[in-house]
Amino acid sequence: MTDGGPGAHGGENLLFLTDEQLRKGIEAMFFAYRGFTADPDRILGEMAYGRAHHRAMHFINRSPGTTVNNLLTVLGVTKQSLNRVLRTLIADGLVESRVGKRDKRERHLFLTEEGRTLERELSDAQRGRMRSAYREAGPDAVAGFRRVLEAMMDPEMRRQYLKIKERGD
Amino acid sequence: MTDGGPGAHGGENLLFLTDEQLRKGIEAMFFAYRGFTADPDRILGEMAYGRAHHRAMHFINRSPGTTVNNLLTVLGVTKQSLNRVLRTLIADGLVESRVGKRDKRERHLFLTEEGRTLERELSDAQRGRMRSAYREAGPDAVAGFRRVLEAMMDPEMRRQYLKIKERGD
DNA sequence: CAGTTTAAGTCAGTGTTGTTGACATTCCAA
DNA sequence: TTGGAATGTCAACAACACTGACTTAAACTG
Numbered sequence: 001m002t003d004g005g006p007g008a009h010g011g012e013n014l015l016f017l018t019d020e021q022l023r024k025g026i027e028a029m030f031f032a033y034r035g036f037t038a039d040p041d042r043i044l045g046e047m048a049y050g051r052a053h054h055r056a057m058h059f060i061n062r063s064p065g066t067t068v069n070n071l072l073t074v075l076g077v078t079k080q081s082l083n084r085v086l087r088t089l090i091a092d093g094l095v096e097s098r099v100g101k102r103d104k105r106e107r108h109l110f111l112t113e114e115g116r117t118l119e120r121e122l123s124d125a126q127r128g129r130m131r132s133a134y135r136e137a138g139p140d141a142v143a144g145f146r147r148v149l150e151a152m153m154d155p156e157m158r159r160q161y162l163k164i165k166e167r168g169d
Numbered sequence: 170m171t172d173g174g175p176g177a178h179g180g181e182n183l184l185f186l187t188d189e190q191l192r193k194g195i196e197a198m199f200f201a202y203r204g205f206t207a208d209p210d211r212i213l214g215e216m217a218y219g220r221a222h223h224r225a226m227h228f229i230n231r232s233p234g235t236t237v238n239n240l241l242t243v244l245g246v247t248k249q250s251l252n253r254v255l256r257t258l259i260a261d262g263l264v265e266s267r268v269g270k271r272d273k274r275e276r277h278l279f280l281t282e283e284g285r286t287l288e289r290e291l292s293d294a295q296r297g298r299m300r301s302a303y304r305e306a307g308p309d310a311v312a313g314f315r316r317v318l319e320a321m322m323d324p325e326m327r328r329q330y331l332k333i334k335e336r337g338d
Numbered sequence: 339c340a341g342t343t344t345a346a347g348t349c350a351g352t353g354t355t356g357t358t359g360a361c362a363t364t365c366c367a368a
Numbered sequence: 369t370t371g372g373a374a375t376g377t378c379a380a381c382a383a384c385a386c387t388g389a390c391t392t393a394a395a396c397t398g
Contacts, residue, residue, distance in 0.1 A: 031318075062192070144313025274344065
């Protein structure tokens with residue numbers, strides 16, 4: 001990729017980025033992420049669950065039958081940390097853990113009916129905000145939004161993201 | 170704003186948003202935010218500081234002389250939580266707290282030289298990633314990125330964001 | 339001036355989420 | 369059969385958030 005100069009016109013992939021512009025982007029991420037998590041957090045705050053429970057349920061719902069190890073990689077936490085969350089979700093009957101048929105060491109994770117209900121409640125809240133943001137910003141902005149976010153991920157996270165993403169495309 | 174229908178063409182502010190599309194956006198936010206905080210976290214992990222210290226220093230650097238109350242509002246945490254962070258930063262000589270001249274109840278916060286050094290180190294890491302993401306995605310994508318993020322903020326956060334943003338514009 | 343409000347700071351307790359480290363169990367595979 | 373991988377558990381700890389109660393000092397207000 002070529003580097004931009006002062007004469008570079010917009011619309012090309014040549015950018016002069018001042019510290020001020022970048023700082024604004026950083027603050028936008030900070031404030032937007034707070035909004036992004038606010039709705040599910042509000043719902044979860046009234047129960048014994050937190051954001052970690054939501055994340056686990058989200059990805060189990062997204063990929064039913066996923067293994068603990070898969071989930072570990074996607075979420076990027078330690079097994080001990082995830083295990084604490086999974087244990088309560090299983091104990092409360094929101095998640096079911098089935099021993100693998102081919103490899104009995106593996107546990108395949110599924111949401112129960114009750115789990116799906118809660119997951120949907122949380123997702124609906126989060127999707128609602130995402131939907132209005134998308135509508136307010138418009139389709140072109142949404143495409144740009146996704147492009148910048150993808151470029152911001154760590155290569156490994158990006159691999160995980162694209163692996164999951166392409167299933168639904 | 171009019172609502173989109175199946176015949177709506179792209180480029181207009183009429184959007185059909187499937188749950189799948191929204192889910193992809195949600196996951197993009199999740200993975201990207203991890204990347205966004207990864208570099209400063211790595212630096213902070215080697216010291217006695219965490220993400221909260223970085224945030225405080227960021228906004229003190231951004232608005233030198235800001236009061237504790239201002240910072241509280243911007244960061245959206247309790248004063249007890251912020252106080253814990255500020256106490257260590259002041260004790261370690263990274264932040265200076267000056268009694269207000271007009272209102273002696275207020276404390277105005279500044280980064281010391283040492284504080285500016287650390288803040289810059291953390292910011293440089295974060296800006297570096299933001300810069301390459303922006304370059305990779307291109308100017309139009311960046312504009313869209315910012316538009317979606319702004320639309321995603323809570324109204325009050327958005328007010329805070331715009332108040333700070335316009336100073337630098 | 340007396341009473342109230344505001345700003346800041348503090349102490350104590352609690353909860354969620356993350357981390358390491360150590361260890362047991364189960365099972366696959368060389 | 370032995371080694372390694374996957375899973376799970378226990379304990380300890382740290383960061384960061386919360387609530388609630390309280391103090392101090394300064395400023396505002398009737």
